[in-house]
Amino acid sequence: MLEQILNAALNGILLGGVLALLAFGLNLIFGVVKIIHMAYGQFVMLGLYLIYALTMQLHLPLVLSASIAVFAMAILGLLTQLLVIGPLLGAPRLNQLLALAGLIIVFENLAMVIWGADYRGIPLYLPILKIANFYIRGSCLFAFLGALITLGLLYLFLNKTYIGLAIRATAQDTEIVKLMGVNPRSVYFITLAAGGALTGIVAAFFTPIYTVHPHFGSSFTIMAFIIVVLGGMGNLLGGFIGAFIIGVVTSVSAVLTTTEVADIIALVIFILVMLVRPQGLLGTRGI
């Protein structure tokens, strides 16, 4: 039993890496545009479908279709900013939230129209590794390493480039940044494109692990929310730590009980953090 729990914890850490990447995009968008992207998980779902369609239906090589998906999701992010978020920037927050929730309906049913309700997946078999007494799925390890590398590159992008600096500055103060010659609107576009591209990358890493169906996204949106809140909204390091906590907690409790109870536990953590420490583990309060 103990071994099982340890194995689950190890898998939770691996899952945490990918969740960290997923939450990073949501967090970045929240930090910069100050908007809660309700349809974020649905972006990942569309990315997975796109990779599936390009590989299985158009017979492109997997790496090429993954790159096309990343690019396409970035474009979708731009379109979301142009058509939905942009026109609502001055609107009440509830309207912004509901308009993005409307996107959930659009995306899920669009997938339903094009690909139907069946589970779709690319048959990719990565070996299962055995280290000491632990079993690790090769696909999870691959996703974990890929996510860490992407996060490292993102860190460099945000800290070492001019655009990264502009993004961070906009997150801190939209008004002052205008005086420094940065146009917040273009930063918003870049952020949404980056967030979109991230969902494409997450989709690429998810491809060997999951099969996709139209309602695939919603549980990941909620998971990403929980992580972002746990770490502190807009706090990128907090989100990184939060992802590993949630990854381990959910996979260990799924082994001990059922997956629904594991989700319930994650939600209870979310609610308690919201009540007692709404600024998150590392965040600072005040929106």
Place this chain on the structure above:
Amino acid sequence: MASLLDSKKGLISLILILACLILFPLFAPSPYLVHIITLIFIWSYVSTVWSYMGRFGLVSLGHGAFLGTGAYVTALLFNFLNLTPWIGMLIGASAAALFAAVLGYACFRFGIIGDYFALVTLAVGELVALSIIALRDITGGSLGFTLRSLGNSPLYFQFGGKAYFYYISLIFLLFALYLWKKIDKSKMQKALMAIGEDEVAASSVGVGIIKYKMAITITSASLTGIGGVLYAQYITYLNPHTLSGVGVSLAIPFKAILGGMFNLWGPTIGTAMILSLEEYIRVSYGTKFIGVSEVVYGLALITLIIFLPKGLYGTIVEVFRKKQKFKGTKGIH
């Protein structure tokens, strides 16, 4: 129309509308129309009681929690203990109220407002849906369960015809609208208005923030629970995804906001608009391509939110008021 109840002319037109609604099932061309209008009444009722909170800045994205609690408690009491839903409804509403009291106290005590309140309630709605699924031994899990059918037995809230539900849900909707007016005339309205504008300022002049917020939250939640019972009794089938969870929890504010949650008739008009749109699209496209109707519906919702931020009715009222003001200033000059 906002002043419909105040002026004599308004009262007469209101009575006329009511008479039409009461006579409608007798002359309706098809039972389908009665069915759709019954659904409009039920969801108008729910979105109206949702707006009790929403219009004072207490935006709940988790009313599915109360809807589900009310419906499931009542239906389970009926299926397992044979308790009539007329009494079970009160127990279900009390359960929703108790739930809201715990949640509300926790939120208001810790000063959770705005976005944070919306997110906490969103999570609570999903929590209830997951709990219903996890308790699958008694609730039937994701598959839901059907109410025991007794045929036509009014004592057990089951009727032979659709028209009965039409009248019952109309009565509940009218009650919700009446209570809205009642709240508007009470001291509570002023207090909640002040709290909605600025909590700190309101508390500094001696407004009991927690007390009033709790009162409106519990009212809204228990009435929403009853709405869940109405829907479940009418459809006679309960499913965690149609009664609680994120989908329905977002659908309720959608209706209220698209109508205009700050106006008495807003939620009702929003519900009528959305349900008719949904049905129209479903009937005209639904049979050809599965999912296309929902895509169009989602796009329509987004477009409406972008172009009518105050809701359909809210926008009309505003335009009307501006015109009146314009006329007024003309008169002075």
